[in-house]
Amino acid sequence: ESKMKIPKGNAKLCDIIEFYLVSSTFARLSGASQKDYELHLRAVMNTTVEGKTLGNYRCTNIKVRHLTQAYDYWLKTGIRTANYRKSVLSAAWKYAMRHDVMTHNPISLVQARSGQPRRVLWSKQQVKSFLETGYSDFRWRSITLICHMAYDWGQRIGDMRVVTWDAVDLDQCRLDLTQSKRNAEIHLPIFRLQARGNPVGPRIEGAVIQTRPTAADRIMIRPRNGLQGDQVREGSELALDIGLDGRHGTITG
Numbered sequence: 661e662s663k664m665k666i667p668k669g670n671a672k673l674c675d676i677i678e679f680y681l682v683s684s685t686f687a688r689l690s691g692a693s694q695k696d697y698e699l700h701l702r703a704v705m706n707t708t709v710e711g712k713t714l715g716n717y718r719c720t721n722i723k724v725r726h727l728t729q730a731y732d733y734w735l736k737t738g739i740r741t742a743n744y745r746k747s748v749l750s751a752a753w754k755y756a757m758r759h760d761v762m763t764h765n766p767i768s769l770v771q772a773r774s775g776q777p778r779r780v781l782w783s784k785q786q787v788k789s790f791l792e793t794g795y796s797d798f799r800w801r802s803i804t805l806i807c808h809m810a811y812d813w814g815q816r817i818g819d820m821r822v823v824t825w826d827a828v829d830l831d832q833c834r835l836d837l838t839q840s841k842r843n844a845e846i847h848l849p850i851f852r853l854q855a856r857g858n859p860v861g862p863r864i865e866g867a868v869i870q871t872r873p874t875a876a877d878r879i880m881i882r883p884r885n886g887l888q889g890d891q892v893r894e895g896s897e898l899a900l901d902i903g904l905d906g907r908h909g910t911i912t913g
Contacts, residue, residue: 666759674715680752700745724766739775813848
């Protein structure tokens with residue numbers, strides 16, 4: 661799967677990370693995610709712990725205390741950064757574990773700190789008000805439809821914004837989508853009206869889609885993840901117009 665030879669059990673952490681960076685698992689990430697992962701993994705390798713950079717430690721010699729000291733150092737930049745670096749390092753380490761390079765994972769024993777919630781939470785009733793108000797005014801119709809699809813399918817708003825008709829298979833009653841985050845291919849159900857015209861789920865542009873029972877019922881509103889500036893403004897203005905928090909975040913029911 662990887663373009664490199666599988667590292668030996670006494671490999672250095674830098675070898676494990678490089679092994680992951682040339683893998684097909686890493687290649688399946690979106691371009692933005694690849695850039696972030698590589699940036700933070702380089703920072704991990706360059707972190708000095710007990711007089712030596714972490715990347716030059718042999719994996720067999722890396723203890724929980726080393727990783728805890730590194731995590732505490734990353735906290736100086738911020739909780740989110742520290743947790744992100746712990747997460748991407750764990751991804752590289754687990755990839756090596758799947759190739760039997762090592763059998764233990766000291767990263768899992770590092771206690772992470774919880775940051776302040778960065779999301780705005782809306783109830784289902786608030787989401788309903790958002791959609792009803794948006795569909796009632798033509799100038800908000802496009803952004804409302806994007807949000808509606810994201811809500812019902814449990815997908816990112818940026819992915820919904822770029823959906824085209826060739827992704828819709830009406831014969832098979834499904835939407836074929838490649839998620840931007842990890843380039844994962846998914847298939848979402850679309851249900852037609854029943855014989856008497858009763859919808860199975862919410863109606864969107866003449867079709868009926870199923871609300872996913874296991875989804876978090878969320879709308880991710882992030883201007884840097886696919887929404888254009890004018891669409892971000894429209895969504896925020898619409899929210900504020902009906903008395904909801906217009907900041908970018910998560911809408912959950």
